[in-house]
Amino acid sequence: MGELNKTPDLSVTLAGVRLKNPVIPASGTFGYGREYAEFYDLNLLGAFAWKGTTAQPRDGNPPPRIAEAPAGMLNAIGLQNPGIDAVIREEVPRIARTFQGPVIANVGGFTVEEYAENCRKLEDVEQCAILEINISCPNVHAGGRNFGTDPKAAAEVTAAVRRVTRKPVFMKLTPNVADITEIARACADAGADGLCLINTLLGMRVDLNTRRPVLANRTGGLSGPAVFPVAVRMVWDVYEAVRLPIIGCGGVSRAEDVAEMMLAGASAVEIGAANLRDPYLCKRIVEALPDLCGRLGVERISDLTGAAHEQEANI
């Protein structure tokens, strides 16, 4: 080490999809990209994950939907989105004008059939390189099953989606379970090509003056730096449990966090809430990665993935 004067290779691969770097704005914090295109050229990103999209248009939850938290925030948006048909018709052509890289299509649903149907509709959308199946939103009340907390239900969604698409299927997992590796294994056994974790942690704030919950939805999802160590631990555990590529997500807010998440086992990293505080953050992180690789002595950033596990085994 110490002789690394050539430009490090930042590219990573997710289930056969090549990304020029591991930095991916996370679903729900980046819309369909348009707002951030006013801040920087989106083409510097490895990919971006669009807003969770359901079959029908959704208004989401009543306001207030946002609350401050120590080192983070709560949100209870409730999957506000224009619906899959409008997204394919209107957003996809718009995305193509500002971003030419791979898009990760985050797909929501309320039934197994809805997930499959939404994915089938995306089959011909060439730019959607990866399907990220959101079985983990804490803010919608389907009145039915919670797919992300039941291994059998998670496996059912995985298998149903797997049957209708040739695109890589990444299941996005919730941390609000006793053992995330159990859900991860169920998804892997049902044919998932990869996993994305974690979604937000279920939380709540109460207003001292009104003596009412701050959020109209009562509860919301905690994100931001507060959840980073939880996400690292879960990525670590899942990396040991299944042989699937992992997109690490949760509380990442600087280049060093990207590297830490990769050392724990992530092949690429999503950045969420931190974009809301600093809309330039993903650009700053991408620009900081070459120097960081130099400091860490890696020629290929992908060499970081899971490297903490190997070192531990060598002791």
Place this chain on the structure above:
Amino acid sequence: MKASAFTLQRVRHLNADTVELTLSGDTSDIRAPGQFVNIALPGFFLRRPVSVCDWSDGTLTLLLRLAGAGTRQLAATPPGTALDVLSGLGNGFTPPGVPPERVILAGGGIGIAPLYGLAKALSRQGIRPVAALGFRDRAGLFYVDEFRAVCDTVLIATQDGSSGVRGQITDLLQQNVSRTYVYCCGPLPMLRAVYALPHLRGGQYSFEARMGCGFGACMGCSMPFRDGWRRICKDGPVFTREEIIWEN
């Protein structure tokens, strides 16, 4: 909109819970009164959205109600401190499209802040507007002299009658029924009460909301309007009377 480094130049206490902040920095992204800036505070995750009260080349004036720990910290920041500001956010007010004698500005509490910038912009166009300002009581008054300098008439209402008319902003508007076009900013109940006045024909209403990002990405501040759920931060904060769907 863009991120700019501003420097806090001055904090002037206007009353017990209102301060005027003067910042220096690049204001070139501010295009219209009624827009807002979003300020990052050390130790707080979410930025604090604040209406633009006034601006010129290199100088930005904000009025801040000390509502919680974040705003109190901001008000206690020593002059000379650099602030991380997203500037030029939201749509802002547009010209009324009706004769000046039909127009009235109606602000409640800290909601008067963006109306000052509007009054100044109108006065530069040769229109000295009438402003109706509502406060809790005499001790809660602020910026009245500043409004007087750019307005034809400034009407005051206080809840206890300790200054101006005893009553609400709606009482002031009802005493001026020939003025049927309102620029309105204040707490939601005030916006609703003004909107419900039968003599009003048109207007622009500035909304406040808890925001996640302030630039349209997170859907945290969406509310229902005539053509669906809209983002207060990006599609607003100013909405026309025609866009609002409150029932009268």
